[in-house]
Amino acid sequence: MSFLRKLHPFLFPVSLLTWFGLLACTLLYAHPQLLPGTSPQPNWPMLVMQAVFTAAVFIHERSMPERLRGLDFVGLLRRLVLGPGLLATVCMGLHLLQQLIATTLPETRSVLFSVVYTANVGLFVVLLARTNYAWRSLVLFRASARLRQQWVWFEVLLGITLLIHLFARTPTWGFNTAIFGALAAFGAYLSSHQKWVAYLSRRQKIEAVLLQIAIILAMAAFTAYFLQTQHDPQLIAPPTQHTFLVLNAFFAGFYALMGLLITLFNLPTAGVFEQKREEILSLQRLTQLIQRGQTTEEVYRMFFDSAIQTVEADAAWLDIAVDGEPHLYHHMQPERAQAIRNLLADYNLSHIEYLNNDLFNSAGFRGLNLPFGSLIVMPLHSSKNQYGSIYMLKEHPQGFDRENLSILQTFASQTVLSIENLQLVQASMHTQRVQDELKIASAVQDSLIPKNLPIDNWFEISSHALAATEVGGDFYDFLHLPGRRLAVLIGDVSGKGVTAAFHVAQMKGIFHALMQENPLARNEREKFPVPSKFMAQANNALARCLEKAAFITASLYIIDYEHGGFVFARAGHCHTLYYHSIKEEVSYFRTAGLGLGIIRNDTYEKHIKNQFYDYNPSDVMVIYTDGIVEARNGAQEEYGEERLQQMLERTYYLDAEQIKEQILTDLTEFSKGQPMHDDQTLLVIKFKASQPEAGL
Amino acid sequence: MKITQHATESTLTLSLDGELDASSSVLLDTELSKPEILRNQKVLIDCRQLNYISSAGLGVFISHLQSFQDAGVKLVFFNMQEKVHNVFEILGLDSLMTIVPSEAEAEAI
Numbered sequence: 001m002s003f004l005r006k007l008h009p010f011l012f013p014v015s016l017l018t019w020f021g022l023l024a025c026t027l028l029y030a031h032p033q034l035l036p037g038t039s040p041q042p043n044w045p046m047l048v049m050q051a052v053f054t055a056a057v058f059i060h061e062r063s064m065p066e067r068l069r070g071l072d073f074v075g076l077l078r079r080l081v082l083g084p085g086l087l088a089t090v091c092m093g094l095h096l097l098q099q100l101i102a103t104t105l106p107e108t109r110s111v112l113f114s115v116v117y118t119a120n121v122g123l124f125v126v127l128l129a130r131t132n133y134a135w136r137s138l139v140l141f142r143a144s145a146r147l148r149q150q151w152v153w154f155e156v157l158l159g160i161t162l163l164i165h166l167f168a169r170t171p172t173w174g175f176n177t178a179i180f181g182a183l184a185a186f187g188a189y190l191s192s193h194q195k196w197v198a199y200l201s202r203r204q205k206i207e208a209v210l211l212q213i214a215i216i217l218a219m220a221a222f223t224a225y226f227l228q229t230q231h232d233p234q235l236i237a238p239p240t241q242h243t244f245l246v247l248n249a250f251f252a253g254f255y256a257l258m259g260l261l262i263t264l265f266n267l268p269t270a271g272v273f274e275q276k277r278e279e280i281l282s283l284q285r286l287t288q289l290i291q292r293g294q295t296t297e298e299v300y301r302m303f304f305d306s307a308i309q310t311v312e313a314d315a316a317w318l319d320i321a322v323d324g325e326p327h328l329y330h331h332m333q334p335e336r337a338q339a340i341r342n343l344l345a346d347y348n349l350s351h352i353e354y355l356n357n358d359l360f361n362s363a364g365f366r367g368l369n370l371p372f373g374s375l376i377v378m379p380l381h382s383s384k385n386q387y388g389s390i391y392m393l394k395e396h397p398q399g400f401d402r403e404n405l406s407i408l409q410t411f412a413s414q415t416v417l418s419i420e421n422l423q424l425v426q427a428s429m430h431t432q433r434v435q436d437e438l439k440i441a442s443a444v445q446d447s448l449i450p451k452n453l454p455i456d457n458w459f460e461i462s463s464h465a466l467a468a469t470e471v472g473g474d475f476y477d478f479l480h481l482p483g484r485r486l487a488v489l490i491g492d493v494s495g496k497g498v499t500a501a502f503h504v505a506q507m508k509g510i511f512h513a514l515m516q517e518n519p520l521a522r523n524e525r526e527k528f529p530v531p532s533k534f535m536a537q538a539n540n541a542l543a544r545c546l547e548k549a550a551f552i553t554a555s556l557y558i559i560d561y562e563h564g565g566f567v568f569a570r571a572g573h574c575h576t577l578y579y580h581s582i583k584e585e586v587s588y589f590r591t592a593g594l595g596l597g598i599i600r601n602d603t604y605e606k607h608i609k610n611q612f613y614d615y616n617p618s619d620v621m622v623i624y625t626d627g628i629v630e631a632r633n634g635a636q637e638e639y640g641e642e643r644l645q646q647m648l649e650r651t652y653y654l655d656a657e658q659i660k661e662q663i664l665t666d667l668t669e670f671s672k673g674q675p676m677h678d679d680q681t682l683l684v685i686k687f688k689a690s691q692p693e694a695g696l
Numbered sequence: 697m698k699i700t701q702h703a704t705e706s707t708l709t710l711s712l713d714g715e716l717d718a719s720s721s722v723l724l725d726t727e728l729s730k731p732e733i734l735r736n737q738k739v740l741i742d743c744r745q746l747n748y749i750s751s752a753g754l755g756v757f758i759s760h761l762q763s764f765q766d767a768g769v770k771l772v773f774f775n776m777q778e779k780v781h782n783v784f785e786i787l788g789l790d791s792l793m794t795i796v797p798s799e800a801e802a803e804a805i
Contacts, residue, residue, distance in 0.1 A: 574786060595788055599792070638779070
């Protein structure tokens with residue numbers, strides 16, 4: 001094949017040159033007197049020229065780009081008719097011209113005859129090549145590999161007949177007939193492949209019939225010319241490559257004839273095919289609507305229009321069960337539709353498939369005095385949902401058949417599929433948006449976590465926070481107060497997700513608002529609320545906005561490192577773990593205290609207590625949320641307060657950072673392979689020996 | 697989570713079996729939200745088989761606490777495991793709710 005492709009640019013000049021060669025040979029052969037002094041020409045140069053010319057033209061046509069564009073069969077035929085039609089006209093024109101000149105200039109008669117004859121042979125070869133390679137496109141349309149192979153054999157065998165006249169100068173009559181018969185049968189067999197006809201619409205079929213008649217006429221014109229000239233005494237040329245040409249002419253004509261007949265016989269059924277095609281196209285359009293992400297309204301509209309068009313209903317309407325979607329009407333008054341709806345409801349026939357082909361003889365319908373004879377009702381529903389029903393009417397009785405019902409079923413199920421797909425797409429878009437918003441919430445929350453821990457030479461602080469979901473319910477914060485004091489807040493909002501995150505932000509706001517210096521304070525102690533007062537005020541602030549089942553646990557510590565002591569209140573939060581360096585003992589501060597939001601009135605203050613403690617250098621305070629102590633291992637055991645206490649007993653002498661790391665390492669080891677259920681927050685504060693301030 | 701009910705004339709006993717987490721607390725909330733529950737004099741919660749209670753589970757009891765008090769219905773927990781009791785205690789609920797060791801004591805209240 002690549003060899004033929006390389007050959008392609010040379011084929012046209014070669015065919016042109018060989019045609020002139022053929023012309024020269026013919027003239028020299030028939031009129032040796034034109035070139036005096038030469039002996040009469042033998043046959044073979046002419047036959048060779050003819051063979052090379054024919055081969056060049058055919059191979060040239062063969063390697064042309066595919067003529068069939070998609071399913072444009074009529075276009076292919078139209079272009080084909082344009083070529084041979086033109087050629088036939090030229091052929092006839094030349095013939096007439098020759099006749100005309102011959103009568104005025106009798107002495108040039110026979111030379112002119114030879115020229116025109118050679119020209120027409122050339123034109124005929126071109127016509128055959130064109131036509132047969134156009135037929136190839138049609139034969140091989142959606143063909144199997146087997147048929148493609150058969151076609152190549154057909155070409156090869158035809159090519160061989162081109163050589164017969166060169167090698168076996170005078171083949172026997174019997175041999176000739178056998179070859180001719182066999183190849184003609186092969187051609188006839190190939191002519192039976194006319195799949196393309198099925199793809200034509202009614203209009204296209206009519207056009208195709210006319211075009212094929214035109215092609216046959218063009219062929220006939222040539223045939224008539226050659227039949228006439230064959231017996232002309234002026235023809236002094238050796239026999240042409242007739243086996244090849246006749247076989248090709250036969251195939252070209254036979255295929256056109258077969259196509260013509262098949263198209264003709266298909267004309268009466270064209271309407272049915274067209275309708276089927278229209279149904280398929282409507283289905284396709286419905287399917288494509290989903291992919292283009294259209295609205296449900298457009299899907300309903302498309303279904304309604306397609307159904308009316310396909311079933312050829314005289315009137316129709318579509319009830320849509322979803323609120324807010326308008327009903328669709330086609331040649332139908334809403335009042336009349338309502339009457340039919342009511343009637344069907346009376347008979348308990350709403351929202352089921354229903355076909356009545358004789359409304360004039362149905363008692364209920366006769367009462368409505370409708371101008372319609374047939375009714376079909378098709379509900380739109382999936383296994384879970386009811387989307388509506390389509391009602392179609394025809395004026396004549398017996399207007400619908402089972403076929404219509406099954407088409408409508410297909411349409412309806414496709415429509416339901418489209419609607420549900422659209423809903424899925426919308427749902428997934430919604431989920432995506434929620435996820436995006438969660439990411440934003442997560443980023444906002446992240447910005448609420450203090451990035452810079454307070455630094456002072458009186459203590460060390462180390463912190464760890466890990467949320468189980470995008471947004472968590474744990475929080476902690478620090479605030480420096482005047483007089484070398486530090487407020488530390490830790491807490492946990494019940495529940496997770498965005499609501500919890502919202503309350504976390506709220507808690508932080510409350511913390512910063514309440515920890516402002518009170519300008520009306522009479523003494524130093526009252527400038528800032530003590531932790532129990534803070535909790536009571538926070539509870540009061542939360543009471544109005546926290547949902548009923550939600551609560552918040554928190555602990556607030558105010559460390560006064562000038563006096564070496566701290567005061568704290570625990571509002572339902574985890575107990576504080578503490579290492580007392582003087583006693584060399586680790587224990588929990590087990591104080592009472594109710595969570596925030598559990599009691600939402602003034603009695604809350606009774607349930608919260610302050611705890612004062614004077615710390616010593618090297619004391620360690622471990623503050624955490626329940627995500628730490630409730631972390632589970634494979635056996636579903638909780639990490640627990642006891643284990644945490646043991647960890648501090650082993651690590652109290654280390655830096656705050658190291659203590660935190662050791663605890664986290666132990667916790668990770670403990671809960672290895674288990675999902676994280678809750679947010680985890682851990683703060684370690686280690687008090688250090690007071691150092692005299694510089695300058696004092 | 698499994699909730700079994702046992703009702704006498706004036707007392708309703710709910711036995712909780714399993715873990716009271718975010719999803720199972722919805723079940724409990726449905727039970728406690730029924731209007732007829734407030735017609736009892738006492739609602740006893742048997743916590744013998746209650747292995748774990750999450751903040752959502754605590755939230756259910758907290759949210760119904762006020763309506764029980766207003767209707768004069770006593771809410772009493774008994775047979776509570778140490779671990780679960782600890783959770784109630786940390787949150788400070790032991791000062792608001794009646795938690796007794798045994799069923800006999802619960803019925804005596």
